[in-house]
Amino acid sequence: xxxxxxxxxxxxxxxxxxxxxxxxxxxxxxxxxxxxxxxxxxxxxxxxxxxxxxxxxxxxxxxxxxxxxxxxxxxxxxxxxxxxxxxxxxxxxxxxxxxxxxxxxxxxxx
Amino acid sequence: xxxxxxxxxxxxxxxxxxxxxxxxxxxxxxxxxxxxxxxxxxxxxxxxxxxxxxxxxxxxxxxxxxxxxxxxxxxxxxxxxxxxxxxxxxxxxxxxxxxxxxxxxxxxxxxxxxxxxxxxx
Numbered sequence: 531x532x533x534x535x536x537x538x539x540x541x542x543x544x545x546x547x548x549x550x551x552x553x554x555x556x557x558x559x560x561x562x563x564x565x566x567x568x569x570x571x572x573x574x575x576x577x578x579x580x581x582x583x584x585x586x587x588x589x590x591x592x593x594x595x596x597x598x599x600x601x602x603x604x605x606x607x608x609x610x611x612x613x614x615x616x617x618x619x620x621x622x623x624x625x626x627x628x629x630x631x632x633x634x635x636x637x638x639x640x
Numbered sequence: 641x642x643x644x645x646x647x648x649x650x651x652x653x654x655x656x657x658x659x660x661x662x663x664x665x666x667x668x669x670x671x672x673x674x675x676x677x678x679x680x681x682x683x684x685x686x687x688x689x690x691x692x693x694x695x696x697x698x699x700x701x702x703x704x705x706x707x708x709x710x711x712x713x714x715x716x717x718x719x720x721x722x723x724x725x726x727x728x729x730x731x732x733x734x735x736x737x738x739x740x741x742x743x744x745x746x747x748x749x750x751x752x753x754x755x756x757x758x759x760x761x
Binding site for chain 1: 675677684685686687690700702736741745746747748749750751752753754
């Protein structure tokens with residue numbers, strides 16, 4: 531079973547700065563199968579990116595995803611105050627059918 | 641507008657049972673696979689189970705719940721269920737209902753607000 535490892539665990543940045551979050555898979559993952567979510571305290575996760583690089587409906591273009599194989603990245607070009615949250619990557623496994631999440635990266639205000 | 645509303649959570653003793661429900665609206669429920677994802681207090685997300693769209697003939701479970709939990713759906717009521725038996729302390733979590741992405745569920749595009757399950761003596 532594929533394990534997703536996110537880094538860093540916590541990222542401290544200021545509004546206006548650029549954020550780069552990493553998601554590394556223990557085995558190669560098809561880009562089609564990789565998604566990113568944002569979760570704010572007390573709220574449900576929100577889909578940000580699917581297919582490694584496609585933005586979900588209504589997601590601002592300051593969010594972008596990239597990567598392939600075992601290394602994937604979520605980039606937030608210029609941080610807004612509402613972007614400080616926990617971010618999870620997730621992959622789909624077809625055999626057996628499983629959905630695996632990374633442990634999360636907390637993006638906090640510096 | 642897609643809406644998913646979970647209910648049925650509560651406090652239950654170890655070994656007990658609980659049934660969660662998720663009422664869906666704003667989309668053609670039968671056309672989509674539906675899933676449960678949980679989050680233990682202060683922890684990350686853990687996928688629990690998924691059921692295919694239409695007849696719901698295909699179901700899949702995380703190893704941690706296999707043989708104890710059963711996912712089902714009633715398309716006439718636009719409702720998803722999770723029957724949880726033989727509950728353990730480690731099943732304590734908020735449980736989210738999530739809609740699977742179209743055609744093949746590679747990801748989850750809409751999530752409910754969750755219902756809290758606490759397993760404790």
